[in-house]
Structure formats: structure tokens, C-alpha cells
Amino acid sequence: MQLHGTLTALTLLLAATVMLPHAVQAYEFDMVFQTKCIMEDVGEHEEVQGNYYAYQREGAGQAVPIDARFEDPQGVLVFEKQGSATGEFSFISNGEGEYKLCFTAKDYHTAQGTRIKMKWSTGVEAHDWQAVAKKDNLNVIQVEMRRLEQVVQTIHLELQNIRRKEERMRDINESTNNRVAWFNVIVALICIALAAWQLWYLNKFFKRKKVL
Template sequence: MRLVALFLLVASHAWLAHAYMIEVQAAKKECFFEDLHVNDKMTVTYQVGGGGHLDIDFWLADPKGVAVAKHLKQSTGTATATATTDGRYEYCFSNEMSTIADKMVSFNVHGVIYMSDAPVAPLEREIRDLASGLQSVKDEQEYIVVREKTHRNTAESTNDRVKWWSIIQAVVVFAVVGWQVYFIQSFFEVKRVI
């Protein structure tokens, strides 16, 4: 019965795990909030998937505005906060350092609701470990999807540049051949003075 109650508790708080893809405009920041209670744990993982140098500023702050985690110009990162007070925890992605490039950011937010330190049955502990492992696999899979997209975009861009460079080279070669034929013909022209 206790195992069923644990499962229902986890299922009823499935909203604690989110996956998002946002575009942070140049010279702007995007902030999000999560309401936590004492001893709740929240983890934010993020990755920049496109734009500029693939870097972004990130910070996670408690309800008093004190930074719990701060990453500057990172392409990927993870920040974890354990709530010391009840309140709204804020996490922001800032692209204020860039004046031109918009950034695509993929991020996940997952949390753990605090449970008392009462003795835990081995099966419950295994279920919690399994849930944590599944979350790690999900985060890694989303990381791989974003990296694949970035690499595909790079490959397609390189392919386009190679194609256009080859076309330009062919046009230049034909222009030089045409000019050479015209120039050599001019040597063999007989100029008569009448």
C-alpha cells in the first residue's frame, strides 16, 4: 500500500519535470519561476542549440534574490537548488552580451519533492533510484537531439558553401577559358592595311 501511495505521489507531481525550447532574443533575457517548499530540490539543465557562439548566461536565484548558481557564457550546464525557504525560485537565460545573434536554448526543469528521513523500504529506494536514472537518460537524450540538430545545421551550411564555391569556380574557369581563346585568336588575326 505504501508503494502505491509513493507512485501516486510521484504521478501527481509529474508537472515538476518540464522540457522546453526557447529563443532568447539578442540583448534580452528570459526568466522563469518555480514555487518550492523547504527541502524541495530543483535541477535545471540547459544547452544552447543555435545562434552566435552557442553560449548564454544563466543564473538561478532564491526568493530573496540571492544567486544559488551562476554560469557565464556557457553552452551547456546544470544547476541544482535545494530550497531553504518557501517561495518562488527564479532562473534566467540572458543573451544581453549579444547585440545581433538570437540564441536557441533547450532546457529541462525537474524537481524532487522532499520526503522525510523516515526509514525507506528497499523497493521504494530502488524505485527512486530508477526514477532518477530515467530522468538522467531523458536529459541525455534531449542533449543528444540538440547536438544532432546543431551538427546537422553545420553540415548543411558547409554543404551549401561548398556547392556555391564550386559553381563560382566553374564560372571563373569558363570565363578565363573564353578570355584565353579570344586573346589567342587575336594573335592569328591578319590585319591588312588597304
């Protein structure tokens, strides 16, 4: 009976994980230019964690000191580290939107030979589940169930976010349709007024010429 419950829990966990948007991003890229930025959409009150390492693309792969700057959608600084080849960031997002992480080399020549390897995790995947298990003295199944609960909550929040976006888009569409309708009415009235003015002008013109 316990085995059946365990299998059911793991099945639910797998299903929920499949439904959850991919929350772990791994990057490895060449800087090319002196400043290179990575952007990612992050939900409101979402946990964000990550790390990076900058090294020489050619040769022995020696570490390359760079500056890192992380900003929220409003341009507010949430993380900054200068003159270091490695760094770790961790924070809770204040609002929904596109977060930007920029790396800057000391000059263009250095950037040309620099490669960056980084990992960026959000939501459930950014949580340290080993620390949770150790702190609360949980076994593997209990940890997975706790993680499942977090996954379900994340999916619920994501669905609410999608619904809010749909409502905003619907409001925008309705507002646009109303404006277009009023614009068409105004254009029609202008056309009618111009036609009436032309008839009046032509009638007056021909009377003056004694044609009518």
C-alpha cells in the first residue's frame, strides 16, 4: 500500500514537472563585444539563483575578471560584482518582467577572447531542496512531495499570470475596437459634411452662372 502511494506521488510529480515551464537555463557563449547581456522573463515574487564563470576561450582556459550587473525590468540593480571571473546571485523578484544580466570586460580586446559559462534557475528549480531536507529532517519521498507542492503552486501562479495577460489583451483589443469604431463614425460624418458642402457649392455656382 505504501509502495502504491509512493508510485502515485512520483507519477503526479512527473506530470506536474512536465507541465511546468523550463526553469533552468544553462548558457555558454563568447562575449565578442565588450558588453554582453542575457535577458529572461521572471514572474513576480519568484526565486532566482545562478552562477557564472568567465575564462579565456583559447589556450589553458585561464580565468578572466569581468564586471557583472543584474537589473530588474525597471532598471533597479539587484546584483553587482566587479573584477571577478566567478560570481553567484540569488534574490526574490520584486515584479514580473524581463530581467537583464550584463557582463562587461575591461576592454574590447579582452572580450574577443573571453567565453562565459553560466547557469540561471528560477522558481522551484532555484530552491535548495537538499538544505530543506536537512533542515526539516525529511526523507526523499517527503522532499519530493514538498517539491510537488511547490510545482503545483508555480503552475497555478503561471496560469493566473496567463489569465491576467489575456484580460489585459482583451481590454486593449476592446479599447482599440472602440477607438476604431469612433474613428469610422467621425470619418463618415466628415465625408457626409464634405458631400453636403460640395452639393451646396455646386448649386450656388450654377445659379450664379444662371445654369439652374
